[in-house]
Amino acid sequence: MERESMEFDVLIVGGGPSGLAAAIRLKQLANDAGRELSVCLIEKGSELGAHILSGAVIDPKALAELLPNWQADGAPLTTAVTEDRFMFLTKTGSFQVPDFAMLPALRNHGNYIGSLGQLVRWLGTQAEALGVEIYPGFAGSEVLYDDAGRVIGVATGDMGRLHDGSEGPNFQPGMALLAKYTLFAEGCRGQLGRSLEERFKLREGVDPQTYGLGIKELWEIPKEKHQPGLLMHTAGWPLNQSTYGGSFLYHYGENRVAVGFVLGLGYSNPWLSAFEEMQRYKTHPVVRTHLEGGKRLAYGARALTAGGLQSLPKLTFPGGALIGDNAGFLHAARIKGTHTAIKSGMLAAEAAFAALSAERRQDELSDYPALVRSSWLQSELHSTRNFKPWMSKGLWLGTLAFGIEQKLFGGKAPWTLRNQADHLKLKPASHYKRIDYPKPDGVLTFDRLSSVFLSNTNHAEDQPCHLQLRNPAVPIGINYEEYAAPEQRYCPAGVYEIVRDGEPATPRLQINAQNCVHCKSCDIKDPTQNITWVAPQGGEGPIYNEM
Known part of the structure; x- marks a missing residue:
């Protein structure tokens, strides 16, 4: 197809922290050198931040390197830990780790x-003030190559x-955006x-990437309950000791509480549902005391990389590079990826x-991996590289x-311990007893569809x-027959549904794509890797106003 085209020095695909940091740094360097540099950034969300979801506790050290005056210039980080x-957690009780026993990776002072x-x-x-075109x-739906494959x-x-x-x-046909170098900052499990x-x-030569599925709710709570700067992480219940996962609860801003649950996608029980486990988690006495009397404002879900240093791919190729969570730079042990x-x-x-x-x-930006290796980024990830492999062996042994x-x-x-691909770990449903999750009460716990409504998700x-299904026969012939259709449970948005038509009633997979919050868990966890997530029309999906 003949497309209109635009040319730039550097094109950045994705408007998250890594993409914007790259754009800002490019313009800073160009301004310091007194030269013109055209930088374009595209973002699939309807606006910057629309698809951004994180806990979020942010280590400001990289931000301070990028923009030393970030506080004076009004960066919206005002609640210090x-x-x-x-x-x-146990089912009804809890044990707080004493301060002397806290590992450095889990400390959040500063x-x-x-x-x-x-x-x-x-x-x-x-970025826009520096002249970046956003x-x-x-x-971005397709990578473009020249005749030499660059x-x-x-x-x-x-x-x-x-x-x-x-x-x-x-x-309206898409446009060809051409550049001397293209940086891919799509976030976790980026399509391109x-x-x-x-x-x-x-x-080649690196471990498979491993992932977690993070589910988050934003609450407004009574002022008398609000404790700005309080940060709480938990492990244990409602998960069993062999399943990796945990939770977070953060007080910040104006009577806001961010509460979330992360389930490692290497779990083996196909009856497990991250969404329902998140709802159960909120009923624990330690958690519900923070939320009772409050109101749920927003909901969202997102996969996150967790494999660490040994799962980083080669970062460069002729004409570009992978950055941010598109490469897998999230620091799982610290539960942080922004810095x-x-x-x-x-x-x-x-x-x-x-x-x-x-x-x-x-050409290949060989300086980039060399700069990574000589930076604190490499040393920080190296120091905790065995976190996810250890934790995949069970809560107590791993801890x-x-x-x-x-x-x-x-x-x-x-x-250095090794990682295994998450989708290979799912076992047949017959190996486990079905989990009967309690019905939501509509006050503290909720269903999927009312949750998706709060994500402001929209698709034409x-x-x-x-x-996309590589083989339309797989969802019933394999997933339904062997794994009891696990896509109904690993999707936190009610996208996948088994319906029965005709006489006699026969099952089929219905895909409610309009519900999709772009978490990518289906692309990751499907046991046969039969589902491929690709970007819908630009501007669609969730709109996370405060997440």
Whole structure:
């Protein structure tokens, strides 16, 4: 298809912390050198921050490196952590880890609680002030290559195609955005990043990436209950000791509480539901006391990378690089990814600027991985590289082994444990007893559809389905027969539904794509890897105003 095109020095795909940090750093370097540099950033959400979801406790060290005057310039991080609790939960009780036993990775002194979406919007204003061209509502749908196989940019998605793929009355073709270098900052399990990993074999010789599914609710609570700066993490109930996961509860802002649950997607029981476990978690006495009398304001879900250093792919390829969570820089042991995303974006920007200054284009940015290796980003991830492999062995064994490794070896243990792909760990439903989750009360616990409503999710219904099945026979022939249709449970938005038609009633998979909150858990956890998530029309999906 003939597309209109635009050309830039650097194109950035994704408007999260890493993408915006890269854009800002590029412009800073260009201004310092007194040269012109065209930088374009596209974001698939309807606005910057629309698809951003995080706890979020933010270590400001990378932000301070990028924008030293971030506080004076009004960055929306005003609630400093004042109290740090880590608790192990049983069904009715709890045990708080004493301060002397807290591992350095779990300490949050000097960090801030806030909305990552609001921080991203503020970073956008800083980028635009420097001259970055930002285009929200444009999804990168295809990587573009030259005849030599080098990345030369991306094509944005077509608008107005009908369900069968034909051109509707309001059809508009996507644009070709061309650049000397393209940085991919799509976040966890990015569609284009995944295709680049396959084309350039970026995962050869490294461990599979592992993931968690994070589910978050934002509450407004009575003023007398609000404790600004209180931070609480938990492990244990409602999960059993063999299943990796945990929770967070943060007090910040104006009577706001962020409450969330993270389930490692390497679980084996197909009856398990992250959404229902999150709802059960809120009924624990330690948790419900914070929320009772409050009102739920927002809901969202997002997958996050957790494999650490040994699961990082090769970062570069001819014409570009992976940055942020698109590469897997999240620091799972610290439950943080913003500072590592910002740092990776800054380092990639420095490598790209050096290449452009040397009049290079569309080659490999070899300086970028070298800069990562010599930075605090590498040393921080290296010190806790065994966190996820240890925790995948069970709560008590993992906690004990990781604690010993950190306390005795200071993160410098002479061994590196391996990661395994999450989808390979699911076992047949017949191996487990079905979990009967309690019905929601509509006050403290809720159902999926009322939750999705609070995510402000919207998709045009008459467009090609963005949740694609490689083989339409697999959902019933394998997933339903062997695993009791686990997509109904690992999806936190009610996208996948088994319905029965005809006489006699036969099951079929119905995909309610309009409910999708873009968490990517289906793309990750499907046991046969039969589901592929691709971007719908630009500007669609959730709108997370304060998340």
